[in-house]
Amino acid sequence: MWRIWKSRNDMLFREVSHDPMEMVRLVRKQQLEFKPVRWKRPVFWVMKVNCDGAWWAKTCKGGYGWVMRDFAGLLQVAGGEGGLFFNTAAMAEAAAIRAALLVCLELGYVDVEIESDSQVIITMLNGKYGVDATLECYIHDIGRLVSQLQGGRFGFVKWKGNAAAYVVASYVASWRCLPLGCY
Numbered sequence: 001m002w003r004i005w006k007s008r009n010d011m012l013f014r015e016v017s018h019d020p021m022e023m024v025r026l027v028r029k030q031q032l033e034f035k036p037v038r039w040k041r042p043v044f045w046v047m048k049v050n051c052d053g054a055w056w057a058k059t060c061k062g063g064y065g066w067v068m069r070d071f072a073g074l075l076q077v078a079g080g081e082g083g084l085f086f087n088t089a090a091m092a093e094a095a096a097i098r099a100a101l102l103v104c105l106e107l108g109y110v111d112v113e114i115e116s117d118s119q120v121i122i123t124m125l126n127g128k129y130g131v132d133a134t135l136e137c138y139i140h141d142i143g144r145l146v147s148q149l150q151g152g153r154f155g156f157v158k159w160k161g162n163a164a165a166y167v168v169a170s171y172v173a174s175w176r177c178l179p180l181g182c183y
Helices: 004-013 019-033 090-108 119-125 135-148 159-175
Strands: 047-056 060-068 074-083 111-116 151-156
Touching: 019 159, 047 090, 047 159, 060 090, 074 090, 074 159, 090 111, 090 119, 090 135, 090 159, 111 159, 119 135, 119 151
Parallel strands: 047 111, 111 151
Antiparallel strands: 047 060, 060 074
């Protein structure tokens, strides 16, 4: 649709004409490139935790949220905390992962897949990027927690695939915690 609109505007405002068959070819090519982002279930007996941080630069206040689902996609537990001070958005994202891992260990989950929409944090945790000095304590502690699991993996997910954790993080950042069963 965007390609058709762009061709129309080229014709109206720039007096540039495009070959209709070329436009059809481009539309089909772009359609193949488009993939909807959806949450994907983990493999059998693995818990998947989506984590997200919320941070406002003006006040340096924020919070984090996480959502834990099983291999059937069923919500097991969710939690978060708000009213916290962080120096950066990345720090809020790392705090979310750390908090989720603490709950996983507390509940006895041993095989966990952690997802975040913070590509920088996930890349650091997977050892493919140097650790930022301001995040070193979080990254080290997350590594220590993951070493207590039988299986722990970190993966990057686009924002839309992390929507549930985003909703929790946004809510708790405003209200300090989840009502009834604050975790």
